[in-house]
Amino acid sequence: MPPSRLLKHKGRPRHAPDAQWRRGIGDVALGNSLSADIAPIANALILGLSIASIWLIAALGLAIIYGAIGVINMAHGEFIMLGAYTSYALQSFFGLPFLLCIPAAFIVVAFIGLLLERGLIRYLYKRPLDTLLATWGVSLVLTQLVRLTFGSDPKYIAVPEMFQSNVQLGFVNLSVLRIFVFALTIVLVAATAFLFYRTRFGMQVRAVMQNKEMAASFGINADRVYMLTFALGAGLAGVAGSLLGVLAIVLPTMGTAYVVQAFLVVVVGGGTILGSVVASGLTGEFQSVLAYVTNETFARFLLYLLIVVLLRFRPAGLFAPAKARR
Amino acid sequence: MDWSRRKILKTTPLAAAAIAAPHLWLPMSSDAWGATLKKGEPIKVGLLFSLTGALAVPEEDSTLVMQYAIDEINRNGGVAGHEIQPIIVDAKSDFNVYAEKAKELILRNKVIAIFGCYTSASRKSILPAVMSQNSLLYYPTCYEGAECTQNTICTGPLANQHSKDLIPYMVQNFGKKVFFVGSNYVWPKESNKNAKVWLNAAGGELVGEEYIPLGSSEFGPILNKIRDAKPNFIFSTVVGASDISLHKQFKQEGFKVDSMPIASLTTGEIETRAMGNEFGAGHFLSAPYFQGIDNPTNHKFVESFLKSKYGKNGVTHYNMEETYISAYVFKQGLEAAAQKAGGIDGVTSRMIRDASGGVKIEDNISPEGLIWIDDQNFNTWLKPKIGQCQADGSFKIVKQAESQVAPDPYSIYPDAGVCTSVGLKAPDGKLRVNVI
Numbered sequence: 001m002p003p004s005r006l007l008k009h010k011g012r013p014r015h016a017p018d019a020q021w022r023r024g025i026g027d028v029a030l031g032n033s034l035s036a037d038i039a040p041i042a043n044a045l046i047l048g049l050s051i052a053s054i055w056l057i058a059a060l061g062l063a064i065i066y067g068a069i070g071v072i073n074m075a076h077g078e079f080i081m082l083g084a085y086t087s088y089a090l091q092s093f094f095g096l097p098f099l100l101c102i103p104a105a106f107i108v109v110a111f112i113g114l115l116l117e118r119g120l121i122r123y124l125y126k127r128p129l130d131t132l133l134a135t136w137g138v139s140l141v142l143t144q145l146v147r148l149t150f151g152s153d154p155k156y157i158a159v160p161e162m163f164q165s166n167v168q169l170g171f172v173n174l175s176v177l178r179i180f181v182f183a184l185t186i187v188l189v190a191a192t193a194f195l196f197y198r199t200r201f202g203m204q205v206r207a208v209m210q211n212k213e214m215a216a217s218f219g220i221n222a223d224r225v226y227m228l229t230f231a232l233g234a235g236l237a238g239v240a241g242s243l244l245g246v247l248a249i250v251l252p253t254m255g256t257a258y259v260v261q262a263f264l265v266v267v268v269g270g271g272t273i274l275g276s277v278v279a280s281g282l283t284g285e286f287q288s289v290l291a292y293v294t295n296e297t298f299a300r301f302l303l304y305l306l307i308v309v310l311l312r313f314r315p316a317g318l319f320a321p322a323k324a325r326r
Numbered sequence: 327m328d329w330s331r332r333k334i335l336k337t338t339p340l341a342a343a344a345i346a347a348p349h350l351w352l353p354m355s356s357d358a359w360g361a362t363l364k365k366g367e368p369i370k371v372g373l374l375f376s377l378t379g380a381l382a383v384p385e386e387d388s389t390l391v392m393q394y395a396i397d398e399i400n401r402n403g404g405v406a407g408h409e410i411q412p413i414i415v416d417a418k419s420d421f422n423v424y425a426e427k428a429k430e431l432i433l434r435n436k437v438i439a440i441f442g443c444y445t446s447a448s449r450k451s452i453l454p455a456v457m458s459q460n461s462l463l464y465y466p467t468c469y470e471g472a473e474c475t476q477n478t479i480c481t482g483p484l485a486n487q488h489s490k491d492l493i494p495y496m497v498q499n500f501g502k503k504v505f506f507v508g509s510n511y512v513w514p515k516e517s518n519k520n521a522k523v524w525l526n527a528a529g530g531e532l533v534g535e536e537y538i539p540l541g542s543s544e545f546g547p548i549l550n551k552i553r554d555a556k557p558n559f560i561f562s563t564v565v566g567a568s569d570i571s572l573h574k575q576f577k578q579e580g581f582k583v584d585s586m587p588i589a590s591l592t593t594g595e596i597e598t599r600a601m602g603n604e605f606g607a608g609h610f611l612s613a614p615y616f617q618g619i620d621n622p623t624n625h626k627f628v629e630s631f632l633k634s635k636y637g638k639n640g641v642t643h644y645n646m647e648e649t650y651i652s653a654y655v656f657k658q659g660l661e662a663a664a665q666k667a668g669g670i671d672g673v674t675s676r677m678i679r680d681a682s683g684g685v686k687i688e689d690n691i692s693p694e695g696l697i698w699i700d701d702q703n704f705n706t707w708l709k710p711k712i713g714q715c716q717a718d719g720s721f722k723i724v725k726q727a728e729s730q731v732a733p734d735p736y737s738i739y740p741d742a743g744v745c746t747s748v749g750l751k752a753p754d755g756k757l758r759v760n761v762i
Contacts, residue, residue, distance in 0.1 A: 040554060047546045054544070144378070152382040153639050154570065154600030164604065166580030173553065175578035178546075247574070248543035249567040249600060253380050257541055257567075291547035296538050297510050299547070 039171035044292040045285065050178040052284025053185040057243060058258045059265035059276055060188060061236035067271035068209050068229045070128060071121060074136035076262055077255025078143060079234045083109050083241020084250045085146055088155045098159045098246070102184075105238040113234020117227050125226070139255065147252040155250035163246070181243050188236060193273055195232075205229055268307055270317025278318055283307075361436040361461075365671040368411040369404075371396075371656070372431035374442030374452070379419025380541070383566070384645055385444050387596070388466065389414060390636040391646040392441055395653035397634075405657050406664045413437060421451040428452035432459045438675055439464060439656060441649070446470060446513050450762060453478070457760045462675035464656060466649035468591070470516030471705075471735035474745035474761045477675070479659075479682055480705045481652040481697075482645075483614055485513075485520040486737035487710050488591050492612035493524040493561070495712055495725050496589045501558025503533045507548060507572065510537035514563035517591060519738050521561055533557050538564060543571035549579050552586075562590040569593055570601040573609065583608030594643040595719065603719040613644035614708045615694040616721040624693035642693075651692050655699060658685045679704070683747060697730065703745035705733030 062076045073079075086108045087101035096104065116138060124131040163177040196202035207215040208222045216222050244258065265283065269275025283303060290299035314320070363369060373392050375385035396410045404410060413435050417424045424443070431437045432455060439462040443449040446469050456463045457477050468482040496504070504525060508514030514537065525532060533555040536548045545568075552560065564572050569592055576588065589610040595617050598606035617628060627650070631637045659682030664670045666681055683701030697708045707730040713721030736742045736750075743752040749759035 040550070043550050044547065047550060051544060051546060147378070147382075151639065152378075152386050153596065154383060154567070156600055156602050158602060164577055166578065168580070173580060175575070175580065177578050244543075247571070249570045251383065251567060253382075254567070256380075257543065287544075288547055292550060295536055296542070296548065300539055 040292065041289070043172060044288050046172055046174065048285035048288030049281075050174070050182055050284070051288050052280045052282075053178075053182040054244070054247065055261050055265050055284055056276060056280035057181065057185045057188065057240045058237075059262035059269075059280060060185075060192065060273075061233040061238075061240065062259075062262045063233075063266045063269065063271060063273060063276040064192065064236065065230055065233035066266050067273070068205050068233075069125070069226050071125070071131045071230070072128065072135070073233070074132060074259070075116075075139040075142060076237055077257070077259030078139040079109050079113065079237035079255075080241040080244060080258050081146065081252065081255040082112060082142065083238030084157070084245030084254060085150060085155070085241075086238060087242035087245055088157050088250050089150075091157060092155075098157065098163075098242075101157070102239055102242050105242040106235040107238075109238025109241070110231040110235030113237075114227065114231040116234070117230040121230060122223065122226065143252045143255070150252070152252055155245075157242070157245050157250060159246050177246065181247070184239075184243070188239065189273065189277060192232075192236070196273065201225075201228070264307060268310060268317055270320040272319050275317055275319035361432070361438045361675065363408075363438060363670050363673045365669065366408075368409045369660070369670075370411050370413060370435060370437045372428075372435065372437040372440040372442070373412050373414045374417055374424065374427055374431065374440050375415075375444070376419040377416040380566070381417075381419040381444055381448075383596070384467075385417075387639060387643070387646050388441075388444065388649045390639070391631070391642075391650050392653060394631055394634055394636040395650050397636075399653060399657055405660050406670050408670060410657075417442070417448065421448055424448045425451045425455060428455045432456070432461045438462070438660075438673075439678065441466060441652060441656075443467075444645070445511075447511070453760075453762050457762075460674070460676050462679050464652040466652040467645050468513075468648075470513045471733075471737070472516065472739060472742070473735055474703065474750040474758075476747070476749065476759055477679065478704065479652070479655060479679065479699060480733075481655055482648040482706070483708060483710055484705055484733045484735055484737075485517045486734045487708065487731045488517060488612055489521045489524055489561070490731060491710055491725060491727055492589055492591075492610065492712055493521055493530065494528040496559045496561070496587075496610065497525070497528040497530040500587065502530045503555075503557040503559075504530055505533055505552050505555055505557040505560050506535040506563075507552075507560055508535075508537050508563035509565045509568055510539050514565070516738075517563045518561075523738060538568055538572075540568070541566065542568055545572050545575045546579075549575060549581070552581075553579075557586060559586060560588045562588050563592065564590075565592050569597055573597075573601050573605045577605050593715075594645070595641050595721065596639075596643045598715055598719045599641060603715075603717060606715040606719060607717045609715050610724075611713050611715070611721060612710050613713065614697075614710055615644040615647035616711065616713045616723060617642045618713075618720045619693065619695075619711075619723065621689065621693070621695065623690055627693040647693050651687050651694070651697065654687050654691050655682060655685055658682075658687070659699075680747070700733055702747050703733060703735055704747070705735060707732060 062073060065071055065073045083105040086105040090096040090101050090104050120134060124134055166173060166175045196205060204220045204225050207220055208225045212222050265276050265280045269279035286303050287299055290302050373389050375389045376382050377386055393412060396412050400409050415427045417427055428440060431440055441464045443465055444467055449465055453475060457475055461477060463478045465478055465480045466482060468488060471484045506518050508518055534551060587609050591612055593609060593611050594613060628642050631642060659678045663673050663677040663681035667673050682699050684698060686698040689695045695709060697706050699706055709727040709730055711723050712725040714724050716722050735745050743750045749757045750761045751757055
C-alpha cells in the first residue's frame with residue numbers, strides 16, 4: 001500500500017492536497033507533494049524515537065539494578081522523583097544552573113541509593129520477594145518524606161531559554177529539549193555499556209552476575225560490586241528525574257507514573273542493556289505511530305496488549321541472557 | 327431448654343430474617359441515624375479531601391481554605407451562636423476510602439454536612455452514603471452536571487456555565503477552527519459536549535478532538551495532530567499533571583501562543599506556577615474567580631488568607647475560592663433553617679438543604695462577587711470570567727459575563743427532564759429522586 005493510503009483513516013482526508021505542510025520544505029516545489037505524503041508518518045516515527053528515549057532513560061537504572069543484582073526495585077520511581085527534587089532544590093536554593101543540576105542529581109541520588117543498599121537491601125539479597133516488599137515500603141517512606149519536606153504542591157525547574165524552543169528541519173519538527181534528552185540517553189547508554197563490557201569493574205559485575213560464589217572465590221568483592229551497581233542504578237534514575245521533572249512535572253507522587261513504564265521496558269527487554277534499548281525503541285515507536293493512526297487511549301490499549309502477547313511467547317523477554325539465576 | 331432438631335429448624339428462618347432485614351425490627355429511619363443539631367453543642371462538619379496521593383495537590387488547598395473559612399466564621403461569632411467544629415479526614419486519593427470515610431463521618435462522627443471531593447469519580451463514590459442517610463454534601467468545585475440529588479449543594483460552575491462565554495470569545499478573537507483536547511474521563515467529555523453547543527452557536531468548526539489518559543505526560547502525538555489540523559485555538563479540559571505537560575510541550579514543540587492559544591477550563595494560578603510563567607503566559611482560562619480580581623473583598627481575602635497559617639502554599643485560585651464560599655453557603659443555609667425551626671435545636675441536614683435554596687452570598691463576603699444558590703437544582707448562579715495569563719503568572723480579566731449565568735445540570739439532555747428541589751421531573755411528569 002502506498003504511504004498516502006495508510007494515512008487516510010476514518011474516511012476523512014487528513015489534509016488538503018495542496019496543503020503547505022511545513023514551512024521549511026513546503027516552499028520547494030518538488031518537495032511539496034512528496035512531503036505531504038511522508039511528513040506525518042516521518043514525524044510520528046521521529047517522535048517515536050524521542051518517546052523511546054524517554055522510556056529508556058527512565059528504565060536504565062532499573063535495568064542495571066534488576067539485570068545485575070536481581071533486585072526488583074519498587075522504589076525506582078521514587079529515585080526518579082528524588083532526582084527531580086534534587087534539581088529543584090539545588091536550583092532554587094543555591095542557584096545552580098540546570099545543566100549542572102543533572103550531574104548533581106546523579107551524585108545525590110546515587111549516594112541515597114548507596115545508603116539504602118548498605119542499610120537495607122544488602123540484608124535481603126537472598127530473599128527476592130522480601131526486597132519487593134521492602135523497596136515498596138521504601139518508596140512510600142520516600143514519597144512521604146519529600147511531601148513533608150517540600151509540601152505537596154508541584155515544583156518548577158527552570159531550564160535555559162534554548163530548551164523552550166524547537167528546530168525545523170524540512171518537514172521534521174523537533175523540540176530542543178527532546179533532542180537533548182535523546183542525546184543524553186545515547187551518551188548514558190553508551191557509557192553504561194562501556195562500563196559493563198570494557199572495564200575491570202564491568203567484568204567483575206558480569207562475573208558476579210553469573211555466579212556470585214565462584215566470583216568471590218576468585219577474589220572479587222561481590223558485596224562491593226553489588227553496592228556500587230545499586231548506587232549506579234540509583235544515580236541514573238536521578239539523572240532521569242532531573243530531565244523528566246522538566247518534561248512533565250515535579251511532584252512527590254511523580255515516580256509512580258514512570259515505574260510502570262520502566263518495568264515494562266525492563267521486562268520486555270529481559271533485563272539486559274541491549275534488551276532495554278530494543279524494548280524501549282519498540283514501545284516508543286508503537287505508541288507514537290499507533291497514537292497517530294488511532295488515538296492515545298486506543299494506542300495504550302494496543303501497546304499493552306502486544307506486550308502481554310509477547311510475554312506469553314517469550315516470558316523471559318526479548319533478550320534473556322542464559323545465566324544462572326540466584 | 328430442649329433444642330430439638332424441629333425447634334431449631336423452626337426458629338432458624340426467623341433469626342435469619344431478623345439478621346438479614348434489620349429494618350423490620352430496628353428503628354432504622356434515617357432520622358434515627360443521621361445527625362441533628364443540639365443547642366449548646368458545636369456544629370460538626372466533615373472535611374473529606376485527599377491529603378496524600380495523586381489528588382492531594384488541589385485537595386490539600388481545599389482543606390486549608392475550609393479551615394480558614396471555619397476559623398473566620400467562628401471568630402465572628404459562629405453560626406447562630408454556635409461554633410463549627412471541622413473533622414478532617416484524609417481520603418488518600420482512593421475512591422474506596424472516600425466512600426468508607428463518608429459513612430464514618432455521617433454515622434460515627436454524626437456530622438451535619440460534608441465538604442468534600444474534587445473529582446466526579448470521588449463524588450459519585452460517596453453520594454450513595456450521603457443520600458441513604460439523607461445527609462448533605464457541599465461539592466465545592468466545577469462538575470459536568472447531569473445529576474439531580476436532594477442532598478448536594480454545588481458552589482462551582484456547571485459545564486453549561488463554564489464555556490458559555492469562552493468559546494464565542496475565542497472564535498471572535500482568534501478564528502473559527504478549534505481543536506478539543508481533554509483528559510479521558512467523564513468531566514472533559516461532558517464539558518466538550520456543552521462546548522460543542524456553544525461552538526455551533528458561534529459558527530465555529532471543530533477540527534479535531536483527542537483525549538489523553540489521566541496522568542499521562544506525553545503530548546507528542548496529540549501535538550503532531552494539532553499541527554496538521556491547524557486550528558485557530560485549542561480548547562483544553564486536560565486536568566492535573568497532564569495539563570502542565572501540555573502547556574510545557576506546546577511551547578517546546580514550537581507552537582506560538584499568539585497564533586494558537588489554549589483556552590482552558592482548568593489552568594489557573596497554581597498550574598501556572600507549577601509549569602513556570604513563561605509556559606502559561608498568553609493562554610486563557612474561564613473561571614468564576616481569579617486571584618487578581620480587583621475588588622476590596624478579594625483584596626482582603628487574598629491578603630489575610632496568605633498571611634494566615636493556612637496560606638502556606640502562597641496562592642489563591644478558583645477552586646479554593648469556590649470552597650471558601652461553600653462555608654458561607656452552609657452558614658447562611660443553617661441560619662435560615664434555624665430561623666424556620668425556631669432555634670438550632672433539632673435542625674437536620676435536610677432542613678439545611680431545603681432552606682439553602684436562594685441563599686445569597688453578597689459581594690462583601692464572596693471574593694468573586696455576588697452569587698446565589700438556585701432554589702430548584704441547588705447549583706450556583708455565578709459570573710464566569712475569562713482571564714488571560716500574564717508574564718508574571720497572574721491573570722488579567724478580559725471578559726466577564728454581564729449578569730449571573732443560571733446553572734442547568736441537564737442543558738444538553740433536555741429529554742431527561744428538569745431538576746427540581748424534590749427530584750428530576752421527566753417530560754412525562756414522572757418524578758425521580760436522587761438521580762446520579
